[in-house]
Amino acid sequence: MATLQENNELIARFMGWPFEGKYTTTNPSRFDKWLTPHYVYWATVNRFQFHTSWDWLIPVIVRCVEIKYNTRGVGEWQYGLGNRYNDIYIPLNNFDLLGAHEKVVQFIKWYNSQPKN
DSSP states (O other), X not given: OOOHHHHHHHHHHHHTOOEEOTTSSSOOSSSXXXXXXXXXXXXXXXXXXXXXXXHHHHHHHHHHHHHHHHOOOOHHHHHHHHHHHHHHHHHHHTTOHHHHHHXXXXXXXXHHHSOOO
């Protein structure tokens, strides 16, 4: 089972945030770092707040909605997308932040496992 930090890193990759690995020419520090829209500087994954802040999680949910409505799939792929997308709304409607975080992570894992055209 993935940790919160691993899940938050998965979300950051899904959102396309710029990443710099540790000990590189552009990042000589000992930490991997991400450029987030929530900070005006680079942040490490332990500062991510997808699981504690709606301000962080809602843009991810919006991206999931965009994928649902901008995807023209058929058959099982579209059925699977709809189910995972709909699963996000149960905790969202109940104001369950951790539940919504979990469903978003499940959506991303499923989406990443699908073949891309």
